[in-house]
Amino acid sequence: SQWGEENLQALSIQEGEDVTMNCSYKTYTTVVQWYRQKSGKGPAQLILIRSNEREKRSGRLRATLDTSSQSSSLSITGTLATDTAVYFCATDYQGGSAKLIFGEGTKLTVSS
Amino acid sequence: GPKVLQIPSHQIIDMGQMVTLNCDPVSNHLYFYWYKQILGQQMEFLVNFYNGKVMEKSKLFKDQFSVERPDGSYFTLKIQPTALEDSAVYFCASSLRLGGQYFGPGTRLTVL
Numbered sequence: 001s002q003w004g005e006e007n008l009q010a011l012s013i014q015e016g017e018d019v020t021m022n023c024s025y026k027t028y029t030t031v032v033q034w035y036r037q038k039s040g041k042g043p044a045q046l047i048l049i050r051s052n053e054r055e056k057r058s059g060r061l062r063a064t065l066d067t068s069s070q071s072s073s074l075s076i077t078g079t080l081a082t083d084t085a086v087y088f089c090a091t092d093y094q095g096g097s098a099k100l101i102f103g104e105g106t107k108l109t110v111s112s
Numbered sequence: 113g114p115k116v117l118q119i120p121s122h123q124i125i126d127m128g129q130m131v132t133l134n135c136d137p138v139s140n141h142l143y144f145y146w147y148k149q150i151l152g153q154q155m156e157f158l159v160n161f162y163n164g165k166v167m168e169k170s171k172l173f174k175d176q177f178s179v180e181r182p183d184g185s186y187f188t189l190k191i192q193p194t195a196l197e198d199s200a201v202y203f204c205a206s207s208l209r210l211g212g213q214y215f216g217p218g219t220r221l222t223v224l
Contacts, residue, residue, distance in 0.1 A: 031211050042116070042203050042215035043155065088155070098143055098210050099157040099168050 010107040017079055021087050021106040024071040029091035032065055032072040033100065038085045046087075047074070081112040114138040116216035118204050119186075124222045130192035133219045135204030137187055144187045145205040145213060146179065148172060155203065161187065191221075199223045 013019055025032070030051050035043035047063040049056045049072065056063050062075045072089055086107050090100040117136040125131050137144055146158040159169040161179055176195070181187040187206070191198055201220050205213040 033211070033213075035215075040217075042205075042217045044215070045212060048211055092211065098160045098162070098207075099145070099170070100147075100155075100213060101157065102155045104154045 010109070012109045012111065013079060015079060015081055015110055015112045017110075018075065018077045019079055019108065020073050020075040021108070022071060022073045023089040023103045024069070025089075025091050025101075025103075026070065027091065027101070031092050032063070033090045034061075034063055034072075034074045035088045035090060035102075036085045037088065037105070043088060079108075079110045081110050084108060084110045114141075114214050116204055116206055116214050118202075118216035118219050120219060121217065122220045122222070124224065125194060127196055127223050128193045130190065131194055131221065133189045133191075133202050133204075133221070134186040135188065135206075135216055137204065137206030138208075138214055141206035141208050141214070143207045143210065143213075144179075144181060145207075146189045147203040147205065147215075148200045149203060149218070150200045158189075158202075194221075194223045196223050 031048055033048045034046045036046050037043040046061055047056050047058050049063045049065045051067050060077045064073045076083055086105040088102045088105045090102045119134040123131055144161040147155045148158050149155045156172055157170050159173045159179055160167045176191055178190045199222050201218040203218045204216045207213045
């Protein structure tokens with residue numbers, strides 16, 4: 001597997017809290033993409049961060065990428081109950097490939 | 113935003129039968145993908161398709177699998193014959209360029 005064991009986790013927090021999810025990868029990549037998958041739905045892309053970027057923001061979301069340690073994080077500030085979902089990071093296999101390799105995901109539950 | 117549609121949402125068939133899963137990708141997209149997700153597990157890449165040809169496929173894309181997009185219509189995944197281990201949710205995705213894939217809601221395939 002190209003993903004570290006720390007990817008497999010479940011987090012339960014209260015609405016309004018901030019949360020950070022991490023993932024690590026083993027194979028070279030040119031992009032890391034973060035997706036959110038709500039129950040019974042397909043994944044929806046949240047942020048795409050390229051290997052020459054260290055940080056990217058979108059609304060309440062912030063993604064970071066550290067290519068030297070081959071790790072990425074996704075932070076959500078001021079969580080809402082509607083943020084409850086499984087969050088995946090994915091890489092383009094060995095860089096420049098069209099296929100996405102997904103991590104196992106973090107199941108985030110936000111209680112109101 | 114752009115939407116990928118998948119038909120049907122749920123298909124139940126007997127082992128050994130043929131099944132065709134249909135995907136209506138975003139209209140101007142050029143790259144098409146199928147992914148497989150077994151309940152509770154991570155999403156896994158099956159195949160991608162561009163300019164009428166398979167570009168990459170994984171070891172999960174068995175000889176019984178085929179894909180096509182005749183005349184710009186549905187992008188289809190055909191499994192013939194089906195096996196019990198083919199039971200999963202199959203997600204179609206499309207993208208205009210490499211990166212930034214839009215996913216459909218999935219087709220749940222149950223092979224009895």
